[in-house]
Amino acid sequence: xxxxxxxxxxxxxxxxxxxxxxxxxxxxxxxxxxxxxxxxxxxxxxxxxxxxxxxxxxxxxxxxxxxxxxxxxxxxxxxxxxxxxxxxxxxxxxxxxxxxxxxxxxxxxxxxxxxxxxxxxxxxxxxxxxxxxxxxxxxxxxxxxxxxxxxxxxxxxxxxxxxxxxxxxxxxxxxxxxxxxxxxxxxxxxxxxxxxxxxxxxxxxxxxxxxxxxxxxxxxxxxxxxxxxxxxxxxxxxxxxxxxxxxxxxxxxxxxxxxxxxxxxxxxxxxxxxxxxxxxxxxxxxxxxxxxxxxxxxxxxxxxxxxxxxxxxxxxxxxxxxxxxxxxxxxxxxxxxxxxxxxxxxxxxxxxxxxxxxxxxxxxxxxxxxxxxxxxxxxxxxxxxxxxxxxxxxxxxxxxxxxxxxxxxxx
Amino acid sequence: xxxxxxxxxxxxxxxxxxxxxxxxxxxxxxxxxxxxxxxxxxxxxxxxxxxxxxxxxxxxxxxxxxxxxxxxxxxxxxxxxxxxxxxxxxxxxxxxxxxxxxxxxxxxxxxxxxxxx
Numbered sequence: 001x002x003x004x005x006x007x008x009x010x011x012x013x014x015x016x017x018x019x020x021x022x023x024x025x026x027x028x029x030x031x032x033x034x035x036x037x038x039x040x041x042x043x044x045x046x047x048x049x050x051x052x053x054x055x056x057x058x059x060x061x062x063x064x065x066x067x068x069x070x071x072x073x074x075x076x077x078x079x080x081x082x083x084x085x086x087x088x089x090x091x092x093x094x095x096x097x098x099x100x101x102x103x104x105x106x107x108x109x110x111x112x113x114x115x116x117x118x119x120x121x122x123x124x125x126x127x128x129x130x131x132x133x134x135x136x137x138x139x140x141x142x143x144x145x146x147x148x149x150x151x152x153x154x155x156x157x158x159x160x161x162x163x164x165x166x167x168x169x170x171x172x173x174x175x176x177x178x179x180x181x182x183x184x185x186x187x188x189x190x191x192x193x194x195x196x197x198x199x200x201x202x203x204x205x206x207x208x209x210x211x212x213x214x215x216x217x218x219x220x221x222x223x224x225x226x227x228x229x230x231x232x233x234x235x236x237x238x239x240x241x242x243x244x245x246x247x248x249x250x251x252x253x254x255x256x257x258x259x260x261x262x263x264x265x266x267x268x269x270x271x272x273x274x275x276x277x278x279x280x281x282x283x284x285x286x287x288x289x290x291x292x293x294x295x296x297x298x299x300x301x302x303x304x305x306x307x308x309x310x311x312x313x314x315x316x317x318x319x320x321x322x323x324x325x326x327x328x329x330x331x332x333x334x335x336x337x338x339x340x341x342x343x344x345x346x347x348x349x350x351x352x353x354x355x356x357x358x359x360x361x362x363x364x365x366x367x368x369x370x371x372x373x374x375x376x377x378x379x380x381x382x383x384x385x386x387x388x389x390x391x392x393x394x395x396x397x398x399x400x401x402x403x404x405x406x407x408x409x410x411x
Numbered sequence: 412x413x414x415x416x417x418x419x420x421x422x423x424x425x426x427x428x429x430x431x432x433x434x435x436x437x438x439x440x441x442x443x444x445x446x447x448x449x450x451x452x453x454x455x456x457x458x459x460x461x462x463x464x465x466x467x468x469x470x471x472x473x474x475x476x477x478x479x480x481x482x483x484x485x486x487x488x489x490x491x492x493x494x495x496x497x498x499x500x501x502x503x504x505x506x507x508x509x510x511x512x513x514x515x516x517x518x519x520x521x522x523x524x525x526x527x528x
Contacts, residue, residue: 062498064428069498071439072426076468079426132528304428304439304460306515312527317518371498 006220012141013228014235019287020100020257021093021194022236023280024344027254027263028409029187030243035159038167038237040188044195045233047388049225050381051196051359054366055205056221060213061375062365066205067301069371070361082357083302089354090199090295091326093347095333097288098124099340100257104281107258108274114335121331124288125324133210133309136293140286146279149264149272150238156267157245164241179406186402186409189395190345193352195233196392199294201358206297210310215375239263257284257340292330296323345408352399355392363389428499429460429488429511437506437515441465444487458493458500460511461485486510 029037055066062069071079101124102116109116128136176184208221242263247254254260261280265273293309299322300307306316313320333343363385367377377385403409429438441464447453463483466474477483488509494501506512 064498068428068439072428076426076441076465080469080473129527135528300436301428302439304436306436312524314519314522314524314527317515317522320522321518 006223008138008142009220009224010228010231011145012138013224014141014145014232016137016141016144016283016286016290017229017232018144018147018236018239018280018283019093019194019197020097020284020340021190021197021344021348023100023239023260023284024254024257024341025187025190025194025348026236026240027243027247027260029191030240030245031247031252031254033173033184033187034244034248035164035167035241036171036173036184037187037191038164038240039170040191041195041233041237041240042168043170044192045229046384047192047391048196048200049229050384050388051201051362052204052229053222053225054362054377054381054385055201056208056213056225057218057375058362058366058372059205059208060217060221061215061373062371063209063214065209065297065301065307066202066362066365067298068304069365071302073361073364079302082354082361083298085350085354085357086198086202086298087295089347089350090202090291090298091330092333092343092350093197093199094288094291094295094326094330095338096340096343096347097284097291098327098330099334099343100284101281101288102334103257103340104277104284107261108277108281117331117334120285120288121327124285124292125327128289128293128309128323129313133207136289136309137207140282140289144279144283144286146275147235147283149268149275149279150235150242150260153264153267153272153276154238154242154245157242157263159241159245167241182402183406183409185398186406189352189399189402190348190409192392192395193348193355193399195236196355196388197351198354198358199291201362202294202298203290206294206301206308210308212310218375255341257344288330292323292326295326345403349399349403352392352396356389356396359385359389359392424455424458424496424500427496429458429502429506430499431502431504431506431511432494433505435506435512437502437511438486440500441485442467455490457490458488459485460488484513 058066074082098117098120101120102113105116105120106113172184239260243254246263246266261273261276264276296319297307300319305318307319308316365371367382369376424443425440427440428436429440431437438460440458441461442459443455444457444459445453446456461484462477462481463485465477486509492503492509494503
């Protein structure tokens with residue numbers, strides 16, 4: 001294990017953890033319910049760590065991507081249903097991320113939104129075309145570390161630390177009306193979905209194969225999952241906690257993605273704002289790349305095409321055409337003029353519906369001795385895996401009713 | 412596992428990715444050709460690869476969509492061309508020899524060979 005590679009991998013995971021949905025829901029959750037939803041972020045982070053570690057281990061040991069093995073395990077019919085559902089979910093998420101990047105660029109430069117959307121998409125396509133996988137992943141992940149300004153801002157905003165620490169204990173705030181209780185439930189489900197997005201697992205495991213992981217990389221996989229995602233989650237929790245301190249008492253509802261940047265502007269002025277916007281820009285742009293590539297990986301792996309950005313674009317031709325077309329499709333969705341916030345809500349809703357279909361085959365595969373040999377799930381991973389599978393299944397069942405009952409969390 | 416070992420068809424072979432002798436992905440086991448007579452054991456003769464092989468596995472309406480979007484080509488890979496069966500089916504020969512890379516080759520012509528590190 002190369003310590004430099006490991007550190008870079010962990011830092012990349014930290015910088016790449018936050019995406020547009022986490023930005024939006026963390027800020028809204030903090031302003032509406034104070035620190036009461038911090039535990040949901042922490043709880044979901046353990047879930048994504050469990051499944052990411054599992055998917056990385058499957059990639060390192062079976063040396064086959066999760067979607068190939070998923071089709072083998074689920075069969076053609078159920079596999080196709082999972083593929084189509086995940087394509088729709090990832091495409092909407094990718095559109096939301098592209099819209100989010102364009103909005104942030106609009107805040108940074110003052111340029112008009114729609115031309116920014118086109119410019120962002122062209123720049124993202126060019127970056128994947130030009131850079132090999134490791135550089136694509138690292139460039140966005142490491143530049144996303146500007147988001148650390150939110151953690152520093154939290155210290156400067158002087159929260160009540162004991163109240164924040166209390167937020168890590170599972171709770172439902174006292175004295176909520178039925179309507180508020182439903183809204184709390186909707187936010188909890190949305191946060192679970194935003195943290196455990198299926199694309200993260202597809203991208204992570206495919207990335208492991210792109211980098212040629214083998215069983216000797218299992219410790220690297222474990223450390224990257226636990227430390228990278230754990231520390232990344234602290235950034236998301238910082239956004240929530242800042243919002244609870246800054247927006248909550250002022251009765252401000254951070255309705256637009258850019259609102260979160262003000263959390264750093266209040267203590268640090270102009271430079272805080274610029275650093276926050278830059279961090280958000282690279283983190284969300286990285287998420288756009290990940291969602292698009294995750295979609296292309298899924299399709300190529302399902303049909304057994306050549307795939308991967310460790311190859312030159314012309315060496316995996318159908319894969320290359322697929323990711324370009326997926327970017328164009330996501331651009332098309334944004335150009336219809338649909339609001340970015342609406343896209344974020346649809347992305348979160350669709351993803352939670354897909355989550356059980358994504359995680360069940362992964363659980364079965366990583367517990368299959370024929371594929372995994374002695375690297376099969378241990379007792380703790382197995383228990384946590386099945387527990388989180390039950391959680392996401394329940395969340396998937398209540399997501400739509402909660403969305404309609406609360407008008408998308410607006411009460 | 413070797414091709415001559417007994418296998419559970421559905422759980423061990425169907426829908427596995429296929430990797431050729433050069434390490435390139437070249438499809439998925441979409442169907443299996445069997446041979447045998449009544450009261451005799453069935454034998455796997457070949458793997459069927461390509462959208463046309465979905466015919467017995469998808470409803471008719473879905474198959475119509477597959478035909479329109481992906482065609483109905485099927486490539487037959489004789490069992491003798493298989494080296495091992497594990498998390499993927501490993502071929503003994505390059506996929507192009509068996510006609511497995513035609514779609515990739517067709518799309519490759521449209522992609523400019525510049526600008527990528």
